[in-house]
Each structure stands twice: as C-alpha cells, then as structure tokens.
C-alpha cells in the first residue's frame with residue numbers, strides 16, 4: 001500500500017534525490033536537523049490545538065493562548081542559534097497568536113482538530129494528511145482550514161493539497177467539504193478554494209499519476225532548487241559542489 005501525502009508528493013516533484021534519501025533510504029532520522037521556523041511552527045500549531053481541545057469557550061482568551069504557547073515552548077527549544085534568536089522566534093509566535101485571538105471567532109468549536117487522517121482510494125493507495133481543523137458551515141458542510149506560520153507567497157500556494165485535505169476530511173467525517181483554506185497567521189490572509197466533487201475526483205487521478213511516476217522512477221537525481229540551503233541532505237547530496245557555488249553566487 002502506497003501512503004501518499006501531499007508533502008511526500010511535493011518532495012518528489014521538487015527533488016527526486018531528496019525523496020530517495022527520505023522515503024527509500026530512510027535517512028531522515030539520521031540527517032534531520034532542528035530548524036527554528038519548524039520548532040516555532042509546531043508550537044503555534046500545538047498551542048492552537050490545545051486552545052480548542054482544553055478550554056471552554058469562555059476561557060478562550062489571548063492570555064490563556066499565550067500561557068499554552070509558553071507551556072508548549074518549554075517542551076522543545078531545539079533549533080535556535082542562541083537565546084536571542086529564540087526570543088525573536090518567540091515574539092513572532094506570540095504576535096500570530098495575538099492576531100488569531102482578536103480576529104478569529106473563538107466561540108466556534110471546530111468539528112475536527114489537528115491530527116493525521118487518511119482515506120483509501122484504491123486497494124494499493126491511501127492518501128494521508130495532517131489536518132489542522134475543519135469547521136461546520138451553516139448548511140452543514142465543512143470548511144477545512146490549514147494554518148500557515150510563514151508569509152503568504154502566491155508561488156507556494158498548493159491547491160491540490162487543499163483539495164486532498166478536503167477529500168480526507170469528507171471521508172472521515174462523512175460530510176461534504178465545500179471550502180478549503182490556507183490561513184496565513186502572520187498577516188491574517190486567507191487563500192480559499194471552493195471544492196466540487198469533480199475537482200476531488202480529478203485530484204485523486206493526479207495523485208495516482210504521480211504515484212505511478214514515482215514507482216517508475218529509477219534515477220532519483222538531484223534537482224538543485226531554492227530550498228537546497230535548508231535541505232538536511234546537503235552534506236551528502238551528489239550536487240553538493242554545484243549547490244555550494246550557487247549559494248556563494250547568491251551571497252556575492
């Protein structure tokens with residue numbers, strides 16, 4: 001059974017070599033290094049999860065959200081260069097949560113909260129994804145919301161991912177999903193797509209095609225790209241020298 005997540009499919013699209021290191025050679029645990037933006041992002045997601053799961057509506061204040069974030073933060077402080085760097089990331093996280101507490105209608109309790117969910121679309125293929133939340137709309141259908149802790153970049157918007165999340169939620173909740181959104185927490189920007197059954201069916205076909213490409217692939221060559229400087233495998237990448245020259249040019 002192939003377990004296809006949007007993350008996994010994207011990685012293959014971006015760099016088959018990185019995909020091979022992760023999903024075929026299973027080097028991720030050995031090479032994965034903590035990153036400040038990932039640690040901060042995980043804490044913000046966890047704080048928002050706990051905020052809804054642990055607090056009654058009347059207790060959903062910014063002060064309590066900040067308290068939860070600070071508690072979560074103490075559990076993992078990896079990836080920061082020093083105390084000053086950690087404080088800088090902490091301020092970013094607090095600023096997002098402040099905006100969230102003021103702009104979001106926190107009296108609405110999500111129908112579904114952050115966890116991994118999946119849907120089997122054929123005997124050989126499961127689509128999996130980590131869903132941040134799904135809210136029930138007035139007509140009884142669902143709205144999937146994916147929190148983003150980075151800034152909005154139109155080039156990074158992944159509509160296929162949103163449609164796949166909608167498909168997964170719909171199958172798990174046994175309700176239609178009519179909207180799916182990225183919510184960019186630093187700037188409170190929303191990117192929303194309306195979901196139709198046709199688009200969901202088309203998305204499944206796209207996933208099947210991509211999985212077939214992966215299964216046919218033999219070379220898994222490196223594809224230098226703008227994310228190489230943060231790639232955990234740079235030290236063992238066959239294109240390391242080329243990438244280092246590329247990075248030197250960028251800095252010059």
Ligand code: SF4
Nearest residue numbers: 015222223228231237
């Ligand atoms: S460093 Fe770049 S080219 Fe090499 S594996 Fe990572 S993403 Fe691919």
